[in-house]
Structure formats: C-alpha cells, structure tokens
Amino acid sequence: MVEKNCKSSCKCCENESQETLLSRVDELINEYRGQKGALIPVLQQGQAIFGYLPEIVQKRISEGLGIPLHKVYGVVTFYSFFSQEPRGKYLIRVCMGTACYVRNGKKVLDELKEQLGVDVGETTDDLLFTLDVGRCFGACGLAPIIMVNDDVYQRLKPSEIGKILESYRKPQVEAEVAK
Numbered sequence: 001m002v003e004k005n006c007k008s009s010c011k012c013c014e015n016e017s018q019e020t021l022l023s024r025v026d027e028l029i030n031e032y033r034g035q036k037g038a039l040i041p042v043l044q045q046g047q048a049i050f051g052y053l054p055e056i057v058q059k060r061i062s063e064g065l066g067i068p069l070h071k072v073y074g075v076v077t078f079y080s081f082f083s084q085e086p087r088g089k090y091l092i093r094v095c096m097g098t099a100c101y102v103r104n105g106k107k108v109l110d111e112l113k114e115q116l117g118v119d120v121g122e123t124t125d126d127l128l129f130t131l132d133v134g135r136c137f138g139a140c141g142l143a144p145i146i147m148v149n150d151d152v153y154q155r156l157k158p159s160e161i162g163k164i165l166e167s168y169r170k171p172q173v174e175a176e177v178a179k
Ligand code: FES
Pocket: 095, 096, 097, 098, 099, 100, 101, 135, 136, 137, 138, 139, 140, 141, 143, 144, 145
C-alpha cells in the first residue's frame, strides 16, 4: 500500500509505477502479437510509455512477440531514436555543423555542459534536460543554433544560455509549488 505522505521518489512508488507501465506494454504487445513488422512500432510505443527502453522492457517485448532478445537489442541500438537510458523532459540539441561550429557553436555547447553539469548524451539528475548534438539544422545563416524540443534558438550567445534554461525550469518549479 502507498502511504499518503510517501515521496514520489521512494521505492514503493517506483515499483508501483513500473508495474503499471509494464502492464501497458503488455497491452501493446497483445495488440500487435502475430502481426508482421510489429517490433518497431511496439518499441516506439514502448519508449513513449516508459520514456526510454530499459532492459526489462526489451525482455518483455522479446518474450511477448516471440523475437529473440539479441534481435530486439540489435534494433534498439541501430536506430538513434531509441534510447536505453532515461531521457530528460527537454532534449537540447546543439548544432555542430560547420557554420555553427565556426560561429561559437562549440562555446555554446561548453556553456551548456557547464551549466547543466552533464556531457553530450547525458541527462541531468532531475530528468529535466538531455544534452545532444546534431549536424546542420538547415539554417546556417542563423548560426549558431540550438533546439530545445521543438523550440529553435538562433544567433545564440553563450551568455544567453542561463536565461533559456531558466525559462524551462520555471514552469517545473511553479508546478511543484502548486502541488
Ligand atoms: S551548420 Fe548549423 S544550421 Fe547549418
């Protein structure tokens, strides 16, 4: 039983939510079982349910669809849109194409690493931000560019990073206070 005052980070809540999420993955598997080409859509939707594809989910899908685990793992590691690590609510992608790189893109990236305390490919402990890099976002004239989910920031200066991060942290803090 979950205590009223228990914090969302405690083990009982984690287990409860994991079980709930796994039962949704089971429903998904049942929907697709026996269909050709089921693996990729099940992995995509499984990732949407969990936020990423931990081993426990890959095993469940492997057993549920009757596909060997090494094949499931092979697909997960082949496609870059699948992740085996938890990802932040906001994915920050820094353009490292040539135009952005020569116009201070590297300094922007260094500032993000410094302020977030993570390296490329890593996620902050509060699961708010994941830092990643990309190759040419197709708007070189506006370099340097970063994207935060679907938001685009162009002609960016490293000194503007703090304010941008704050604008994503703020709604989070307001939601915490409103609880
Ligand atoms: S190099 Fe960054 S948008 Fe083209």
